[in-house]
Amino acid sequence: MSRQTTKVFLPVLLVAFAGGVILAEYFFAPQILSTLGSELKKLGVLIFSMSMIVGLVGISINSYKKISRRAPGEWYLHVWLLALLYVWVIVGLIYTPTHDFYQWLFANFITALYQAMLALPAMSLFVAIYRSYKVKFELNTILLTASFLLVLFAGAPLGEAIWTGFTPIRSWIINVPTASAERGLIITMALGVIGLSLRTIFGIERTWLGILRVPTATEEEGEGE
Amino acid sequence: MLEPLGTWIALAFTVMILSFGLYKQNRFFRFAEYTAIAASLGNGVVVAIRYIYSTFVEPPMTQGGLSILYLLAVVFAALLFLQFVGEYRWASRYPMAIIVGVGLGVAARTSLETEVVKQVWAAMIPISGSGMDLFNALLSFVITISVLAYFLMTPKYKGNFSYLLKAAQAFLFVGFGAKLASAIPMYVAWASGRIQFILKVVGLM
Amino acid sequence: MSSLLEGVKKDRFYVSWILVIIMFLSYLVPLGIPVTIRDPTREVYQFLNTLPADSKPLLLSLDFTAGGSPEIRPSMMAVVKHAISRGLKFVVIGIGTDESTALMQSLFDDSGVEDTYEYGVDYVGIGYIPGGEITVAALAQDFSSVVETDAYGNKVSDLALTKDIKDWKDFSAVIPFDSAGVHMFWVRNWTPYDIPYYGSFTAGSEPRYVAFYNSGDIDGYMAGLRGGAEYEILTGFLSTGVKSMDMQSLTHLYAFVVLVAGNVVLYVFKKEGK
Numbered sequence: 001m002s003r004q005t006t007k008v009f010l011p012v013l014l015v016a017f018a019g020g021v022i023l024a025e026y027f028f029a030p031q032i033l034s035t036l037g038s039e040l041k042k043l044g045v046l047i048f049s050m051s052m053i054v055g056l057v058g059i060s061i062n063s064y065k066k067i068s069r070r071a072p073g074e075w076y077l078h079v080w081l082l083a084l085l086y087v088w089v090i091v092g093l094i095y096t097p098t099h100d101f102y103q104w105l106f107a108n109f110i111t112a113l114y115q116a117m118l119a120l121p122a123m124s125l126f127v128a129i130y131r132s133y134k135v136k137f138e139l140n141t142i143l144l145t146a147s148f149l150l151v152l153f154a155g156a157p158l159g160e161a162i163w164t165g166f167t168p169i170r171s172w173i174i175n176v177p178t179a180s181a182e183r184g185l186i187i188t189m190a191l192g193v194i195g196l197s198l199r200t201i202f203g204i205e206r207t208w209l210g211i212l213r214v215p216t217a218t219e220e221e222g223e224g225e
Numbered sequence: 226m227l228e229p230l231g232t233w234i235a236l237a238f239t240v241m242i243l244s245f246g247l248y249k250q251n252r253f254f255r256f257a258e259y260t261a262i263a264a265s266l267g268n269g270v271v272v273a274i275r276y277i278y279s280t281f282v283e284p285p286m287t288q289g290g291l292s293i294l295y296l297l298a299v300v301f302a303a304l305l306f307l308q309f310v311g312e313y314r315w316a317s318r319y320p321m322a323i324i325v326g327v328g329l330g331v332a333a334r335t336s337l338e339t340e341v342v343k344q345v346w347a348a349m350i351p352i353s354g355s356g357m358d359l360f361n362a363l364l365s366f367v368i369t370i371s372v373l374a375y376f377l378m379t380p381k382y383k384g385n386f387s388y389l390l391k392a393a394q395a396f397l398f399v400g401f402g403a404k405l406a407s408a409i410p411m412y413v414a415w416a417s418g419r420i421q422f423i424l425k426v427v428g429l430m
Numbered sequence: 431m432s433s434l435l436e437g438v439k440k441d442r443f444y445v446s447w448i449l450v451i452i453m454f455l456s457y458l459v460p461l462g463i464p465v466t467i468r469d470p471t472r473e474v475y476q477f478l479n480t481l482p483a484d485s486k487p488l489l490l491s492l493d494f495t496a497g498g499s500p501e502i503r504p505s506m507m508a509v510v511k512h513a514i515s516r517g518l519k520f521v522v523i524g525i526g527t528d529e530s531t532a533l534m535q536s537l538f539d540d541s542g543v544e545d546t547y548e549y550g551v552d553y554v555g556i557g558y559i560p561g562g563e564i565t566v567a568a569l570a571q572d573f574s575s576v577v578e579t580d581a582y583g584n585k586v587s588d589l590a591l592t593k594d595i596k597d598w599k600d601f602s603a604v605i606p607f608d609s610a611g612v613h614m615f616w617v618r619n620w621t622p623y624d625i626p627y628y629g630s631f632t633a634g635s636e637p638r639y640v641a642f643y644n645s646g647d648i649d650g651y652m653a654g655l656r657g658g659a660e661y662e663i664l665t666g667f668l669s670t671g672v673k674s675m676d677m678q679s680l681t682h683l684y685a686f687v688v689l690v691a692g693n694v695v696l697y698v699f700k701k702e703g704k
Contacts, residue, residue: 011318018326019333026334038575039294041568043301044327045561045576046281047320050302052273052528052560055266061309077255081263088267089274097272097531097557098581103539104231106496106532110268112235112422113261114497116242119416123246123446125409129685130445130692140398147402152686155410155633155656157463158679167466172361173403179640180365181400183344184372184393186641190340191377197333200325208325209318246446269528272558279579331567335618339647343621347645404637407653411501411634413453413681414655417674418500420453430457 012203018044019201056085147173236426239419368396441695445688452684456677465675470643471660473650474605474628478509481602483517487554487591491606491616492534493526498609498632499533504658504671505630506607510541512665519551519591521601523577524558525565526610531557531581549582550589557581563615570598570619598623605629613639621647630657 018040025037063078071078088105095102135145153159154170199205241257285295301320308317348369352362375393424430478488490509494502513520522537524530534555538544547553559565559576568576573595577586586592594600603626606616613631621627621642626649631639633654642648652661655678659671 007315007318011322014319014322015326015329018323019330020326022327022330023334034571038568038572040323040327041331041561041564042575043294043298044323044564045559045568046277046298047301047305047324048562048564049273049276049560050305050320052266052269054305054308056270057306057309059262059266074255077259080256081259084260084263085267085270088264089270092267092271093274096275096582097268098535098555101227103532103535104227105264106268106529107536108231108235109238109260109264110529110532111496111499112238112419113242113257113264114495115415115418115422115500116239116257117261118412118497119243119419120246122412122416123449125412126449126685126688127442127445130441130688133689133692134696135689135693139395143395144398144402144405147399148406149402149686149689151403151406152409152682155406156679156682157465157675158461158683160466161463173399174637174640175644176361176365177368177396178400178403178637179644180348180368181372181396182638183348183641183645184369184376186340186638187344187373188376190336190344193336194333194341197329197336200329201333208321243450247443247450265529268532272528272531273560276558276560279583280576284578327564328562331563332618335567335622338622339618339642343645343647344641347641400637404634407636408634409682409685410654410656410678411632413449413678414501414633414674415498416449416500417453417655417677418497420450420457420677421500421670421674424454424457 008206008209011209012206015208016201016203019197023201056089059085147177232426235422239422243419367392372396449681449684452680453677456680457673460673461676461679463676463679465656465659465663465672467660467664468657470651470653471657472664474509474652475512475661475664477603477626477628477650478512478516478518481516481518485518485602486600487519487521487595487602488513489601489604490520490522491526491604491608492522492524492530492537493606493612494533494609495527496529496533500670500674501632501655502607502609502630502658503533503537504655504669504674505652505661506658507537507541507669508658508661508665508667508671509605509607509630510537510543511667512661514541514543514546515665518602519553521554521556521592521595523556523569525560525562525569525615526608526612528558528560534581550584551591554586554589554591555581556586556592562612563619566612566615567619570623573597573600598625601625603628606631608632608635617642617647633657 021033021036021040025033060082063082066078067075067082069075091105092102097103097106135141150166151170151173153162154166159166196205200208238257238260241253242261244251245254281295281298285292301323304316305320306317307313348366350362350365352366353359354362371389371393374389375397421430490506492506494506510520522534524534534557538555543553549555556577557580559569561568561576565576574586577592579585580589580592586595598604598620604616604620605628606613607630608616609632613629613635616627616629617639627647628650629639629648630652631654633656636651636653639648639651643651652658655671655674659675662668662671
């Protein structure tokens with residue numbers, strides 16, 4: 001079997017098979033398609049969950065490289081990362097995620113860290129509005145600003161308490177122009193997704209393989225992969 | 226004893242992370258950042274291992290028998306790890322092919338019904354009635370058509386079609402303003418979690 | 431004017447600190463501004479308030495992260511407490527993030543469900559199921575193919591509530607609570623079926639999902655923290671959602687002030703050629 005067959009053709013054929021069965025299962029009735037589709041989905045879920053463990057291996061290799069060459073300013077952080085990571089995995093396998101001790105770890109590490117992390121974009125957004133939001137006297141900017149201010153004021157109870165008119169205006173902006181524009185975007189993006197999916201399933205789109213074009217046989221002979 | 230210790234740990238991490246926004250990049254922030262990565266990945270691995278064991282390992286062991294699916298799953302899972310072995314990196318394309326094929330198949334089949342057919346159906350509201358109802362129906366129709374034309378037909382910037390383009394841009398900007406205004410409560414809500422925590426720790430809430 | 435220019439260079443710190451101070455003050459000095467209830471939230475409430483107690487279980491999907499929980503958790507907590515008060519059974523699952531299992535346990539602990547309900551009969555916590563959209567699609571058509579055990583190691587085929595669940599027909603409604611950006615998976619894969627669909631998502635996603643609400647795919651929703659506060663008021667289970675509304679009002683006002691201040695500074699310095 002040539003390299004091109006095993007490295008390119010067979011994976012592409014596998015995508016066509018998996019995608020084809022999933023599509024056919026939705027539109028056609030035979031039980032065999034339903035069974036095959038169900039099994040493929042289970043396989044897909046398993047491979048998806050394995051990716052976490054692949055991530056563990058990947059980050060371990062990356063951190064090990066940084067530690068072994070004593071990357072300045074960060075090698076000790078990688079030591080801490082690996083230590084905490086493996087301790088966490090061991091603790092999590094001994095105590096289930098529903099155990100009180102794991103809940104304690106989760107609340108005081110993950111919840112604290114990520115809630116604080118997600119507080120940073122709020123500050124950045126306000127700084128961005130302060131620095132970058134330039135109100136110019138052109139139609140698009142005026143519409144943007146008017147829509148922004150009307151929805152902003154009606155979005156919180158204070159605005160509604162100041163003037164009850166904000167609420168119906170906000171409702172109109174959200175339900176008519178925004179929803180209609182969004183509908184156009186949704187249809188366009190969905191057509192793009194369907195197009196990309198069909199191109200990939202039929203083997204025309206192969207960027208997921210990590211290559212931009214299929215190499216010829218002579219080019220392949222010179223390649224390491 | 227664990228509870229007060231946990232509170233101090235959470236408070237310390239909160240201050241370390243917020244120091245980036247309220248002061249500047251510093252070592253404590255980087256330490257907290259690496260801690261977050263380790264904890265989050267650790268949690269993900271724990272959950273994944275437990276799921277794989279309970280769904281794919283324990284049933285064959287307790288019920289006996291090996292299905293073809295189980296064998297395929299073991300083979301494909303092993304192939305995923307070959308991406309770290311330079312010469313055999315291409316072998317990880319096989320399990321990726323399953324994910325890509327199944328994922329795209331699932332996305333495509335339901336996109337057509339939910340995001341295309343039903344949205345087109347919703348756009349085809351009768352342009353009738355009077356007053357605001359008529360105005361809203363007409364405006365919705367015009368906006369949907371112009372935005373679709375803007376993205377699908379890429380009308381030219383000159384000539385009569387440029388008006389369609391400019392109209393679509395104007396309507397999109399109205400939507401962007403609404404989206405920006407909707408993003409603000411989202412971000413401040415996320416930030417409020419730690420604010421409430423700090424207030425509870427100091428006994429003010 | 432040069433000191434003002436110096437101040438402008440440090441504007442990032444002033445803007446951020448003032449925001450944080452405003453948020454702190456809003457919790458310390460509550461204004462008590464009344465919150466009006468919007469129709470989409472009312473529709474969720476109406477549905478759950480009229481659903482008979484002996485209905486099929488609700489499918490609640492916990493798809494928010496620990497970071498996003500301040501925004502979405504209030505609505506989920508209010509819905510869970512409402513369901514308990516009405517005797518409605520529910521199954522909690524998570525597909526958006528691997529933090530679902532731990533967050534689900536925290537939700538059970540804080541809602542007091544264990545004091546009122548019997549596990550396995552009235553409620554089941556399955557926790558996180560990996561796979562994203564593949565899992566959501568599989569859940570609708572063949573539930574047991576991707577759900578073998580719950581978060582506590584019990585087989586779902588042994589639990590009274592879940593042993594007969596095969597597909598979407600065995601649920602009375604599906605309500606995903608999303609901040610992880612996976613709500614579209616549910617909309618795509620569950621709305622084609624004839625099952626009541628309600629949702630809770632971030633405020634920033636509302637403009638997107640309004641199109642699906644208007645097309646009838648989504649029967650009702652709670653948008654962001656405001657949606658959670660509205661549901662708390664409707665059910666009477668007042669908590670962090672309602673308490674945070676003053677914070678939201680003041681930060682919105684601050685956003686307007688920041689916008690005006692930024693443009694004033696820009697035009698002042700532009701005029702001076704700086």
